Amino acid sequence: MQKIATIIIFLFVTINGFSQRADSSLKIVPLTGNFYIYITYSLYKGNRIPANGMYLITDSGAVLFDTPWDTTQFQPLLDSIQQRHHKKVVLCIATHFHEDRTGGLEYYRQQGCKTYTTVLTDGLSKKRGMKRAEFLIDKDTVFTVAQYSFQTYYPGKGHAPDNIVVWFKKERILYGGCLIKSTEDDGLGNLSDASVTDYATTIKNVQLKCKNPKYIITGHDDWTNISSLQHTLLMAQQLKQKSSR
């Protein structure tokens, strides 16, 4: 009898484990040290596409870089961070105005977290009916949260007129957002707000500012191949050539 009970429990745990993995809406992957990548999904042109965000655990709480694309995952992300690290999200920065970055800004503000975008992003968010941050930064800014420091950097127009990257100089982590495309991607993706003429120069500015990154986090798809920056530059140069013909 005990044996049967054990088998049933085993089956239940196994099936439960599988089903959780199969429809997982929120994935969290350790990057290095206290840095974690979180992934949520949404439909884009009929395909289920992943969006990457990041969080950093500091002694003063968690810092969130971009909000989940999947709007059902705003609270689950906070719960996961609480369960896993026993920390609250204290600060959140969105890297451009599109909804895969800004969607959760108001929700997180209501939960007591300090939300930030640039003035440029805020103007576009207002115009396009996107969620907005409580605090605005009007130039590149160094944030220090407990034992960590990072800088926001506006390299110029690219994927969007307002895209910023976040550079962790000490850890050499470049959080690129949607400006930087994964080596898995054979195109620059959504170009509806992109600058065909400036994209390549903007990527070069990132390369000049963020020297020798160890990790480069792309907005979507696989980030582990750090040729992503060079890959994006090549695609941006081709785009410019094509448009000038």
Ligand SMILES: [Zn+2]
């Ligand atoms: Zn995006």
